[in-house]
Amino acid sequence: xxxxxxxxxxxxxxxxxxxxxxxxxxxxxxxxxxxxxxxxxxxxxxxxxxxxxxxxxxxxxxxxxxxxxxxxxxxxxxxxxxxxxxxxxxxxxxxxxxxxxxxxxxxxxxxxxxxxxxxxxxxxxxxxxxxxxxxxxxxxxxxxxxxxxxxxxxxxxxxxxxxxxxxxxxxxxxxxxxxxxxxxxxxxxxxxxxxxxxxxxxxxxxxxxxxxxxxxxxxxxxxxxxxxxxxxxxxxxxxxxxxxxxxxxxxxxxxxxxxxxxxxxxxxxxxxxxxxxxxxxxxxxxxxxxxxxxxxxxxxxxxxxxxxxxxxxxxxxxxxxxxxxxxxxxxxxxxxxxxxxxxxxxxxxxxxxxxxxxxxxxxxxxxxxxxxxxxxxxxxxxxxxxxxxxxxxxxxxxxxxxxxxxxxxxxxxxxxxxxxxxxxxxxxxxxxxxxxxxxxxxxxxx
Amino acid sequence: xxxxxxxxxxxxxxxxxxxxxxxxxxxxxxxxxxxxxxxxxxxxxxxxxxxxxxxxxxxxxxxxxxxxxxxxxxxxxxxxxxxxxxxxxxxxxxxxxxxxxxxxxxxxxxxxxxxxxxxxxxxxxxxxxxxxxxxxxxxxxxxxxxxxxxxxxxxxxxxxxxxxxxxxxxxxxxxxxxxxxxxxxxxxxxxxxxxxxxxxxxxxxxxxxxxxxxxxxxxxxxxxxxxxxxxxxxxxxxxxxxxxxxxxxxxxxxxxxxxxxxxxxxxxxxxxxxxxxxxxxxxxxxxxxxxxxxxxxxxxxxxxxxxxxxxxxxxxxxxxxxxxxxxxxxxxxxxxxxxxxxxxxxxxxxxxxxxxxxxxxxxxxxxxxxxxxxxxxxxxxxxxxxxxxxxxxxxxxxxxxxxxxxxxxxxxxxxxxxxxxxxxxxxxxxxxxxxxxxxxxxxxxxxxxxxxxxxxxxxxxxxxxxxx
Numbered sequence: 001x002x003x004x005x006x007x008x009x010x011x012x013x014x015x016x017x018x019x020x021x022x023x024x025x026x027x028x029x030x031x032x033x034x035x036x037x038x039x040x041x042x043x044x045x046x047x048x049x050x051x052x053x054x055x056x057x058x059x060x061x062x063x064x065x066x067x068x069x070x071x072x073x074x075x076x077x078x079x080x081x082x083x084x085x086x087x088x089x090x091x092x093x094x095x096x097x098x099x100x101x102x103x104x105x106x107x108x109x110x111x112x113x114x115x116x117x118x119x120x121x122x123x124x125x126x127x128x129x130x131x132x133x134x135x136x137x138x139x140x141x142x143x144x145x146x147x148x149x150x151x152x153x154x155x156x157x158x159x160x161x162x163x164x165x166x167x168x169x170x171x172x173x174x175x176x177x178x179x180x181x182x183x184x185x186x187x188x189x190x191x192x193x194x195x196x197x198x199x200x201x202x203x204x205x206x207x208x209x210x211x212x213x214x215x216x217x218x219x220x221x222x223x224x225x226x227x228x229x230x231x232x233x234x235x236x237x238x239x240x241x242x243x244x245x246x247x248x249x250x251x252x253x254x255x256x257x258x259x260x261x262x263x264x265x266x267x268x269x270x271x272x273x274x275x276x277x278x279x280x281x282x283x284x285x286x287x288x289x290x291x292x293x294x295x296x297x298x299x300x301x302x303x304x305x306x307x308x309x310x311x312x313x314x315x316x317x318x319x320x321x322x323x324x325x326x327x328x329x330x331x332x333x334x335x336x337x338x339x340x341x342x343x344x345x346x347x348x349x350x351x352x353x354x355x356x357x358x359x360x361x362x363x364x365x366x367x368x369x370x371x372x373x374x375x376x377x378x379x380x381x382x383x384x385x386x387x388x389x390x391x392x393x394x395x396x397x398x399x400x401x402x403x404x405x406x407x408x409x410x411x412x413x414x415x416x417x418x419x420x421x422x423x424x425x426x427x428x429x430x431x432x433x434x435x436x437x438x439x440x441x442x443x444x445x446x
Numbered sequence: 447x448x449x450x451x452x453x454x455x456x457x458x459x460x461x462x463x464x465x466x467x468x469x470x471x472x473x474x475x476x477x478x479x480x481x482x483x484x485x486x487x488x489x490x491x492x493x494x495x496x497x498x499x500x501x502x503x504x505x506x507x508x509x510x511x512x513x514x515x516x517x518x519x520x521x522x523x524x525x526x527x528x529x530x531x532x533x534x535x536x537x538x539x540x541x542x543x544x545x546x547x548x549x550x551x552x553x554x555x556x557x558x559x560x561x562x563x564x565x566x567x568x569x570x571x572x573x574x575x576x577x578x579x580x581x582x583x584x585x586x587x588x589x590x591x592x593x594x595x596x597x598x599x600x601x602x603x604x605x606x607x608x609x610x611x612x613x614x615x616x617x618x619x620x621x622x623x624x625x626x627x628x629x630x631x632x633x634x635x636x637x638x639x640x641x642x643x644x645x646x647x648x649x650x651x652x653x654x655x656x657x658x659x660x661x662x663x664x665x666x667x668x669x670x671x672x673x674x675x676x677x678x679x680x681x682x683x684x685x686x687x688x689x690x691x692x693x694x695x696x697x698x699x700x701x702x703x704x705x706x707x708x709x710x711x712x713x714x715x716x717x718x719x720x721x722x723x724x725x726x727x728x729x730x731x732x733x734x735x736x737x738x739x740x741x742x743x744x745x746x747x748x749x750x751x752x753x754x755x756x757x758x759x760x761x762x763x764x765x766x767x768x769x770x771x772x773x774x775x776x777x778x779x780x781x782x783x784x785x786x787x788x789x790x791x792x793x794x795x796x797x798x799x800x801x802x803x804x805x806x807x808x809x810x811x812x813x814x815x816x817x818x819x820x821x822x823x824x825x826x827x828x829x830x831x832x833x834x835x836x837x838x839x840x841x842x843x844x845x846x847x848x849x850x851x852x853x854x855x856x857x858x859x860x861x862x863x864x865x866x867x868x869x870x871x872x873x874x875x876x877x878x879x880x881x882x883x884x885x886x887x888x889x890x891x892x893x894x895x896x897x898x899x900x901x902x903x904x905x906x907x908x909x910x911x912x913x914x
Contacts (some may be wrong), residue, residue: 040526
């Protein structure tokens with residue numbers, strides 16, 4: 001498949017000719033998702049993905065186009081219309097040129113069986129989840145995705161790769177509470193619908209008949225799902241080279257902006273990661289340390305932001321279709337600690353165990369103040385013991401302050417792949433965190 | 447149908463999208479996207495199967511139908527109660543949105559010059575980062591169903607936005623125009639011309655800079671709050687529109703988008719807001735972003751009462767959800783955002799009908815309060831009950847006059863309590879059909895285009911100034 005796609009890429013580059021700089025990406029594969037609610041499968045879809053993306057620069061005049069037809073006539077039409085559009089554009093002074101020839105890391109997160117998974121295999125896992133929930137109503141999804149991507153540019157760079165991801169994600173509902181659980185892997189075979197269902201059901205049972213808690217500042221244990229949310233905002237508004245360039249980022253290289261327990265990398269080569277070893281501009285990804293023991297050490301760049309910042313190469317973090325957002329890490333890895341999740345709870349004097357964060361939105365990117373709510377299970381912890389479930393709460397909290405020096409009391413050993421990062425950009429590998437303070441500003445009921 | 451489905455439909459969509467971005471006086475990106483393909487939907491028992499392909503050959507179309515039925519059979523292995531569909535008149539029809547100036551035909555240079563000029567002006571007036579962009583969508587779709595529908599539609603949409611960001615010592619401030627999401631409609635390029643981006647560029651850049659030194663929004667447990675129509679559009683979208691989606695009410699979105707605080711047994715009797723509150727979902731409004739001729743199940747567009755005199759009376763629905771809820775007909779609110787997405791319940795034009803006050807009168811009638819406008823942040827719980835919204839800008843209202851500008855204004859509330867405090871409503875001359883081009887919902891994710899007619903409103907006793 002990869003060779004065929006690369007041949008098509010070359011065909012497109014030949015159609016463009018030698019007057020323009022050009023890069024072309026072809027994506028083929030299948031994305032399938034089986035969705036259930038009120039304990040039955042209600043939506044079940046599959047999409048034979050087929051996509052071609054072309055970006056070209058004609059004497060610095062830039063245009064890009066995407067299409068989903070790859071016959072000769074359609075490709076010729078795509079090239080012609082993109083060239084026509086570029087000719088009408090002004091020169092783009094920020095055009096950074098094309099990625100140079102460079103090899104991508106020899107990593108492939110791929111499983112044949114997942115790429116060709118049948119609807120019945122997903123439905124079986126859903127059935128196992130529903131059965132595990134017993135009398136509790138259940139909802140969620142099981143998805144499989146397998147894509148092959150080929151990239152070529154007129155500077156001679158050629159890369160191809162493929163990636164699979166499978167996710168089982170659901171909630172059980174007791175009538176007064178919801179409990180969630182999820183699992184992701186490169187391989188569907190790793191996903192046990194019954195185990196995920198049991199976990200969600202336990203949370204729903206243990207959070208039933210919750211009572212209100214006075215708003216205020218509390219210690220928190222954040223599960224990996226919550227930690228991904230925190231890192232997502234730091235990535236989009238902080239470690240993003242464009243945010244740095246525009247002066248909107250908090251990131252200051254060399255400063256101890258985080259607790260020493262925080263070491264954060266972007267690392268597609270991590271064994272738990274998923275995704276491709278190169279970015280949308282054909283730049284190979286590499287392991288990039290963003291925070292080393294609390295000290296900010298780098299931010300991510302695509303070719304445009306690297307040029308604008310004038311201090312080096314792209315870090316391989318260009319995201320297709322996200323040009324105006326800038327560069328984003330797709331494979332964040334937060335280094336695990338040595339504390340088992342139960343022991344994290346044991347270290348809390350008075351605080352909350354939070355399963356999920358919900359509808360989080362930033363109030364100010366510089367200070368990283370975010371508001372949102374808890375969801376799918378919150379419990380009060382006193383003297384190291386869970387004492388009772390509490391109702392959902394709204395918070396307004398600076399994510400930067402939450403991870404500031406002295407603010408991280410424990411890092412879990414439970415390194416977990418969370419298959420869908422905040423706003424859907426990539427998948428992160430993270431442990432649970434014990435944080436000293438989280439500002440709950442009200443109960444969800446008002 | 448030959449594969450055992452009780453109902454099936456097929457939709458071909460040919461969609462084109464063009465967007466351009468300018469930053470600080472330079473064009474930074476032009477993207478033209480096109481996709482064409484077929485999506486087939488089959489119903490077996492309680493479950494849908496859906497398969498999409500970009501291959502439009504007869505063989506591929508037949509294979510897609512077979513695949514959709516196979517997926518539906520897999521759905522039936524974890525069954526619920528058999529789904530039925532509410533009846534709908536079977537139509538063979540053509541519909542298209544009206545445009546005066548085809549946005550795809552406007553020269554790229556004309557469009558680019560507009561964005562460059564607007565961003566240059568913002569920079570000249572104090573913006574550290576000035577952004578402007580436009581989007582144009584041109585979609586043709588054909589629907590056929592096993593019941594005999596044969597409907598084709600041509601829908602053209604466009605709009606634009608711009609914003610100015612300034613960086614202070616420890617914060618950033620931003621002003622957007624016409625709103626945080628711009629302004630979009632099922633109209634031609636005349637909509638963008640009417641916005642007068644360049645004429646408003648200097649003002650928003652200066653306001654953004656002024657915000658850096660403005661006092662913080664005071665923290666008050668209860669005050670009178672006047673909200674401009676742009677922020678009201680967001681308020682309606684989040685706390686009314688999503689709450690009345692029938693798939694959410696039925697629990698179909700429980701694990702992801704969430705459910706709703708509304709209980710179907712209270713339809714027709716529950717007080718949602720004050721008597722001034724009248725909300726409709728009306729896909730027939732000319733030029734509004736959520737307008738069309740037929741939804742993606744072939745149900746003709748028609749106005750649906752959602753809240754009448756403050757009482758909850760209607761929901762956004764499709765043929766399956768309406769049948770399950772015991773409603774007599776579909777609300778005609780089912781759409782998919784491309785050939786490869788399963789159509790689902792989406793907002794049409796969910797909006798507030800105008801009253802007889804005005805922004806000016808609201809300010810005059812307020813002794814001590816705050817006026818906020820232009821959405822900046824939005825967060826609401828999974829039942830669409832508890833919200834906290836932030837705006838880009840606010841002003842103190844003292845003794846019936848607009849006073850000092852304030853920064854970082856936020857307000858929070860609980861849906862029915864908040865809407866119950868509505869006591870002044872802007873008039874028809876202030877009625878604006880705001881368009882939201884980026885409403886996310888569904889798994890896999892879909893982006894919906896929705897419209898929100900709104901007017902300025904006043905609410906009593908609202909908590910403002912929540913801070914981290």
